[in-house]
Amino acid sequence: MKYNLVRGTKDVLPGESGKWQYLTQKASYVYSVFGYCEIKTPIFEVTELFTRGIGETSDIVTKEMYTFLDKKGRSITLRPEGTAGTVRAYIENNLNTLPAPVKLYYIGPMFRYERPQAGRYREHWQMGVEAFGSDSPALDAEVITTALTLLKELGATGLKTNLNSIGCISPDCRPRYVTALKDFLKSRSEKLCDTCKVRLEKNPLRILDCKVETCRSVFNEPGIPKMPEYLCPSCGAHFNKVKEYLKLLKTDYSENYKLVRGFDYYTKTVFEITCDKLGAQNGVLGGGRYNGLVEELGGQPTPAVGFSVGLERLLMSLETLGVKFPDDDAPDVYIVTLGGEAIKKALVVAGELRGAGIKTIMACEDKSMKAQMKLADALKAKKAIIIGDNELKEGVAVIKDMASGTQQKVALTELKGFLSKT
RNA sequence: GUGGCUGUAGCUCAGUUGGUUAGAGUGUCAGAUUGUGGAUCUGAAUGUCGCGGGUUCAAAUCCCGUCAGCCACCCCA
Numbered sequence: 001m002k003y004n005l006v007r008g009t010k011d012v013l014p015g016e017s018g019k020w021q022y023l024t025q026k027a028s029y030v031y032s033v034f035g036y037c038e039i040k041t042p043i044f045e046v047t048e049l050f051t052r053g054i055g056e057t058s059d060i061v062t063k064e065m066y067t068f069l070d071k072k073g074r075s076i077t078l079r080p081e082g083t084a085g086t087v088r089a090y091i092e093n094n095l096n097t098l099p100a101p102v103k104l105y106y107i108g109p110m111f112r113y114e115r116p117q118a119g120r121y122r123e124h125w126q127m128g129v130e131a132f133g134s135d136s137p138a139l140d141a142e143v144i145t146t147a148l149t150l151l152k153e154l155g156a157t158g159l160k161t162n163l164n165s166i167g168c169i170s171p172d173c174r175p176r177y178v179t180a181l182k183d184f185l186k187s188r189s190e191k192l193c194d195t196c197k198v199r200l201e202k203n204p205l206r207i208l209d210c211k212v213e214t215c216r217s218v219f220n221e222p223g224i225p226k227m228p229e230y231l232c233p234s235c236g237a238h239f240n241k242v243k244e245y246l247k248l249l250k251t252d253y254s255e256n257y258k259l260v261r262g263f264d265y266y267t268k269t270v271f272e273i274t275c276d277k278l279g280a281q282n283g284v285l286g287g288g289r290y291n292g293l294v295e296e297l298g299g300q301p302t303p304a305v306g307f308s309v310g311l312e313r314l315l316m317s318l319e320t321l322g323v324k325f326p327d328d329d330a331p332d333v334y335i336v337t338l339g340g341e342a343i344k345k346a347l348v349v350a351g352e353l354r355g356a357g358i359k360t361i362m363a364c365e366d367k368s369m370k371a372q373m374k375l376a377d378a379l380k381a382k383k384a385i386i387i388g389d390n391e392l393k394e395g396v397a398v399i400k401d402m403a404s405g406t407q408q409k410v411a412l413t414e415l416k417g418f419l420s421k422t
Numbered sequence: 423g424u425g426g427c428u429g430u431a432g433c434u435c436a437g438u439u440g441g442u443u444a445g446a447g448u449g450u451c452a453g454a455u456u457g458u459g460g461a462u463c464u465g466a467a468u469g470u471c472g473c474g475g476g477u478u479c480a481a482a483u484c485c486c487g488u489c490a491g492c493c494a495c496c497c498c499a
Contacts, residue, residue, distance in 0.1 A: 007490075059497045063423075081499085110499075115423080118493065126499060195496075211495085262498055283499060310499025338457065369457045377459040388457060402459070 008122025036105040041085040047075040053084035055264025078111035091299035100133030119281035128308030135303035137241035164259035165239035177230035208258040226257040275317035334381035335362035338388035
């Protein structure tokens with residue numbers, strides 16, 4: 001019987017896995033430099049955490065969750081995003097007693113039951129940060145800077161940062177805007193596509209995301225209400241401060257009044273970083289402020305901001321941008337052995353070299369020298385170490401530099417020192 | 423969930439209007455005089471032609487279904 005991957009999942013094979021390590025290490029490094037500590041939360045949680053957190057009517061909750069009943073009949077869901085679980089852990093472990101802001105980062109897989117597509121998997125990895133306990137616009141700016149620093153550190157250029165504020169739920173803020181937007185769009189409803197007509201009632205903000213040309217032309221009319229103009233004084237001041245700080249930091253961003261995000265929990269600042277070379281799924285990184293979520297999930301009222309990068313999409317954009325990754329898979333040395341005595345010696349030598357951190361592969365099988373040299377070449381070994389009868393008699397090994405082809409004899413007792421230097 | 427394209431050796435693909443033992447390149451393995459790789463040459467192995475059903479004397483080739491991949495919608499990382 002032959003088995004296949006489950007739809008929408010992917011093996012990360014040698015060659016690729018080194019790139020993943022590189023990305024996760026860079027993320028851990030940058031996040032920790034910004035003061036974040038790693039948190040590992042379970043891959044599954046009770047379903048209600050997500051329905052409450054992300055929003056009952058959101059697409060993720062209504063049709064994209066991997067939900068199942070466990071043996072006791074509890075409804076369990078594979079996490080579709082990282083924030084809800086992190087918030088749950090924050091509340092459950094009383095992390096609010098730590099000095100604020102409490103800064104946490106996570107790296108791990110997320111699961112969404114969607115049709116696979118370019119840049120979209122049912123299991124995908126996210127590397128995100130969450131900062132709890134401060135409503136300061138400086139923190140918003142810092143969080144955005146954290147994201148941009150990571151991307152810069154990785155050599156990503158030409159990515160676009162979009163910024164918006166979607167205000168808060170007080171009546172003179174987002175609800176007032178939604179009403180104004182609805183009124184405006186209703187007056188032009190004959191120009192809207194069918195799905196937008198439905199969205200007009202269900203989720204008017206999302207209409208701004210529509211890709212249909214005729215809809216877009218409506219959004220570009222000068223009279224369309226724009227969220228930033230409808231923010232309440234508090235949210236408006238906050239947004240202005242965020243922008244002021246970003247300018248101070250010389251951050252390259254575009255204010256985009258059409259930017260809205262899929263989760264219900266966002267308030268005030270939202271942002272998104274896209275790569276236009278990725279196809280339809282071009283969002284590489286997304287985040288924002290969510291001041292109501294901690295309370296919604298049963299904690300004390302706690303303001304928070306965060307973002308998350310999609311590992312696969314990040315990797316794809318870096319590759320289309322031509323970024324080179326370090327190749328760590330190639331061994332430093334390949335030990336060629338000729339005969340049983342040589343294998344005994346090679347076992348010992350290999351141990352010494354590995355102890356010194358030298359990446360070593362030795363030939364354990366009795367193959368011809370030619371075959372072994374071919375293997376050394378195929379594995380891209382930097383050096384071949386040849387141990388045969390002649391060498392054993394002399395107490396030496398022949399070291400061949402695979403790139404130049406030059407070789408020299410080195411005493412077996414000196415090998416480790418010799419290779420450590422080169 | 424909807425739509426379009428695709429599905430032949432590990433990989434990339436040929437396969438003519440349905441017609442004998444399904445091919446190439448690449449990779450793998452082995453060899454080309456005694457202990458040396460990357461070039462060249464020689465040889466070898468590997469396919470339930472995605473799966474199931476149907477039409478036919480005969481199907482990789484036509485039809486239906488199904489699964490999977492890719493891409494797009496929806497939505498998101």
